[in-house]
Structures are given as structure tokens and as C-alpha cells.
Amino acid sequence: MSSVDDSFADPGIARCPFDHYKMLRADAPAHMDPVIGFVWLTRRADVTGAALDSRTFRSQSDIQLRKSFQPKAQQLWDEAGIKPVDTLVTSDPPMHDDYRRLGMSLFGPKRVALLQPKIEETVNSLIDGFIDEGRCDFVKQFAALLPATIICDEYRMPPEDRARFKHWTDAAIGIQTPGISEEEEAEFSERLIKLFYYLEACLKAAADGEPGSAIHTLATFNRKDGTPFTWMERASMTQAVFVGGNETTVNMLSSSILLLCNRPDIQHALRDDPGLIDNFVEEILRLQPSVQALIRVADVDTEVAGVRIAKETPVVLSTGSANRDERFWEDPDSFRLDRTNGRQHYTFGYGRHVCIGMHLARRELKSALRILLERLDDIRLEDPARQPEYLPLPFFRGLAEVSIRFEKKP
Numbered sequence: 001m002s003s004v005d006d007s008f009a010d011p012g013i014a015r016c017p018f019d020h021y022k023m024l025r026a027d028a029p030a031h032m033d034p035v036i037g038f039v040w041l042t043r044r045a046d047v048t049g050a051a052l053d054s055r056t057f058r059s060q061s062d063i064q065l066r067k068s069f070q071p072k073a074q075q076l077w078d079e080a081g082i083k084p085v086d087t088l089v090t091s092d093p094p095m096h097d098d099y100r101r102l103g104m105s106l107f108g109p110k111r112v113a114l115l116q117p118k119i120e121e122t123v124n125s126l127i128d129g130f131i132d133e134g135r136c137d138f139v140k141q142f143a144a145l146l147p148a149t150i151i152c153d154e155y156r157m158p159p160e161d162r163a164r165f166k167h168w169t170d171a172a173i174g175i176q177t178p179g180i181s182e183e184e185e186a187e188f189s190e191r192l193i194k195l196f197y198y199l200e201a202c203l204k205a206a207a208d209g210e211p212g213s214a215i216h217t218l219a220t221f222n223r224k225d226g227t228p229f230t231w232m233e234r235a236s237m238t239q240a241v242f243v244g245g246n247e248t249t250v251n252m253l254s255s256s257i258l259l260l261c262n263r264p265d266i267q268h269a270l271r272d273d274p275g276l277i278d279n280f281v282e283e284i285l286r287l288q289p290s291v292q293a294l295i296r297v298a299d300v301d302t303e304v305a306g307v308r309i310a311k312e313t314p315v316v317l318s319t320g321s322a323n324r325d326e327r328f329w330e331d332p333d334s335f336r337l338d339r340t341n342g343r344q345h346y347t348f349g350y351g352r353h354v355c356i357g358m359h360l361a362r363r364e365l366k367s368a369l370r371i372l373l374e375r376l377d378d379i380r381l382e383d384p385a386r387q388p389e390y391l392p393l394p395f396f397r398g399l400a401e402v403s404i405r406f407e408k409k410p
């Protein structure tokens with residue numbers, strides 16, 4: 001059992017934070033992590049309150065969108081002439097309102113419904129690529145490629161460029177990890193700069209191109225008063241959507257397949273009644289969220305759960321913990337297909353920044369699972385003696401590798 005002296009910087013806790021969350025919810029619901037120095041809010045009610053209070057807990061900070069670096073990385077950014085701008089996830093009202101209008105116009109339910117055939121075609125062609133081998137490296141051969149294909153298509157990028165993106169987008173997550181070395185930071189920066197240049201070129205090409213794609217909207221949508229966004233703002237939003245739309249869904253797909261491997265009973269239940277896939281998706285989102293927290297900064301001196309939080313303290317709204325809070329959820333740690341309030345998790349956030357890609361993510365997850373279960377039988381781990389391990393990331397949850405075996409269904 002962990003104690004309040006333990007830290008999310010401990011790789012063991014970062015790989016599996018759920019017992020630590022439970023202890024904090026009971027004993028220290030607003031707790032300064034002794035190594036990382038951020039305050040973690042772990043009860044659902046406190047996460048809700050903070051997510052709705054953007055005056056006290058602002059989103060703009062140097063944590064999610066790094067703007068200053070250790071010397072090696074700083075030199076790379078300076079030479080590249082890129083000054084990252086706070087837009088969607090790292091901006092606050094009133095600036096956020098205009099960015100949000102653009103964000104909401106990208107992947108609403110109607111637009112996502114139009115993408116359904118493309119999603120199904122992609123799922124089927126990825127499965128075609130490995131089905132005859134009876135095995136695959138699920139992360140590399142499926143999960144990493146499905147959301148990337150959809151987003152790259154929406155960005156009108158050539159298909160042959162897709163394989164490079166996971167390498168680049170991993171850097172966006174890596175650079176947010178507290179305590180990384182100067183070398184790691186420089187290496188992540190190098191990749192992010194390449195991604196930035198690449199996306200900027202897509203954006204400029206799209207401005208004069210055909211309407212009807214996300215990249216065209218990002219290149220041409222203006223503020224409410226009609227004034228255009230700057231190119232740096234557009235490039236920043238293009239990158240935020242690209243990164244936000246990739247890793248998050250990749251990791252949910254990988255967690256889903258891992259759960260199916262470990263729970264053949266659930267595989268059977270879903271094949272018997274595909275109508276349960278919707279509940280499966282909500283339950284995996286609740287229990288294994290690829291985004292574990294919303295990052296904020298106290299904009300004023302404040303207090304939560306009797307604990308004083310000084311102005312400028314980074315505050316972690318732990319949605320991963322709120323999703324298992326026993327004050328709200330019945331039997332919170334169990335995976336239950338019959339849960340009736342499953343959609344009330346905070347995996348897509350809560351409040352004004354709630355995820356603009358949630359309709360797309362849900363549709364990708366549901367289509368992928370339905371078709372995988374239709375075409376593959378007896379999905380299992382390639383090496384049952386070796387459970388894939390989650391990466392030691394305090395704010396994210398992801399698997400580097402899940403190798404599976406299966407029988408091809410007739």
C-alpha cells in the first residue's frame with residue numbers, strides 16, 4: 001500500500017496509479033506530490049468544481065505547451081523561429097472562446113457520421129494486412145494506424161507519411177513528463193519542430209484547396225468578429241488537434257484489446273450481443289483513460305478540501321481517480337458491461353475544455369471493436385506469461401506493445 005510520502009514520479013506508481021489514487025482520495029484528497037511538486041485533486045467532486053472554475057484554475061501554463069526549455073532545446077526552438085502559442089487546451093476565456101468555436105466546427109456528430117465509411121474501410125484494410133498470419137503487434141499494426149489514417153486524410157497528407165507520425169506525436173507526450181533530462185528534452189523538441197514544419201506546410205497548402213476537410217477549416221476559419229487567426233495560432237491548433245487526435249485514441253484501442261485478451265468472457269459476451277460494445281467502450285474509457293488528468297494552475301491563492309493552494313501552484317485534476325471515486329461509482333474498480341451511468345466518466349474532460357474529438361474517438365473505438373470481434377476469434381496474448389506493461393507516465397496511460405494471436409473467423 002502506498003503512502004502520502006510516495007510520488008507519481010515513482011515508475012511503479014505511474015504505471016499503475018489506481019491504489020495510490022484510492023489512498024489519496026481517502027487520506028489526502030488535495031495533496032502536493034512530494035517529488036513533482038504539483039497538487040493532485042483526486043475526489044470527483046473536487047475535480048468537478050475545479051474543472052468548472054476557470055477563474056481560479058487556469059489552463060494557460062508552461063506545462064502542457066512548453067515555451068521555455070533547458071539550453072539545448074531552447075537553442076533548437078530559437079533557431080527554428082517557432083514560438084508556441086496557447087490556443088485550445090492551454091488557453092482561457094475570453095481567448096479560448098474563438099479557438100473553441102473553430103475546434104467545435106471540426107468533428108461534430110454530423111461530420112463524424114460522414115467519416116464512418118472511411119473508418120470502417122480503414123479498420124478492414126488494417127485487419128487484411130495481418131489476418132492470415134494469425135498474429136500481430138496490435139499497437140504498431142493496428143492501433144497506431146487507425147486514428148493516424150483518419151486524421152492524415154482529414155489533413156490531406158500523403159499516405160506514405162503516416163508511419164512517421166507516431167514517432168513525432170510520442171514526443172508531444174514525452175516533453176510533458178516532469179523531470180526529463182536536457183538530452184531527452186532536446187530530442188523531443190527536434191521531433192516536435194519537424195512536426196510543426198510539416199503541419200504548417202499542410203495548412204498553407206489547404207488554404208487555397210477544396211473545403212470540406214479539417215485542415216481547410218483550420219486554415220480558413222476566422223474569429224467571431226471576422227478577423228483572421230495568425231499563422232502561428234493556426235499551426236498551434238493544427239498541432240493540438242493532430243496530437244490530441246492520435247495518441248489518446250491509440251492508447252484506448254490498445255487498452256481495449258488487452259482487456260479482451262485478459263477477459264475471454266467479455267469477448268464472448270460482445271460477440272453474442274454486439275449491442276454491448278457501446279457499454280464496453282464507456283467502461284474502458286472510465287477504467288483505463290489514456291488521459292489521466294487535466295492540468296491547471298492556481299491563478300489565485302485558494303483552498304480545496306481544507307488544503308491551501310498558493311497562487312501559481314500547478315494543480316492536477318485527476319480524472320483517472322475521479323472515474324473510480326467510490327463516493328460516486330458503485331463497485332468502481334470492476335469492469336461492468338451492465339453499468340447504467342458509464343458515460344458519466346471524465347475521460348474526455350469536463351467543463352469548457354471538454355474534448356472536441358470525443359465523437360470521432362468513440363466512433364473509431366466502436367467500429368474497430370465491432371469489426372475486430374466479427375473477423376477474429378479467440379483473441380489472446382501472444383505470450384500469456386508476459387503481461388504488457390503500461391508506460392510510467394503520470395498524466396497519460398499507454399502501452400508500447402501488445403502482441404496478440406487469434407483465429408481467423410471463417
Ligand code: HEM
Binds near residue numbers: 088293295353355361
Ligand atoms: C479517446 C480519445 C481521447 C481522449 C481520452 C481525449 C481526452 C481529452 C481531454 C481529457 C480533454 C480536456 C483537456 C483539458 O480540459 O485540459 C481533451 C480536449 C481536447 N481534445 Fe481530446 N481526447 C481524445 C480524442 C481526441 C480526438 C480524436 C481529437 C481530435 C481529432 C481530440 C482533440 C482535442 C482538443 C483539440 C482538445 C482541446 C479542447 C479545448 O481546449 O477546448 N481529442 N481531450
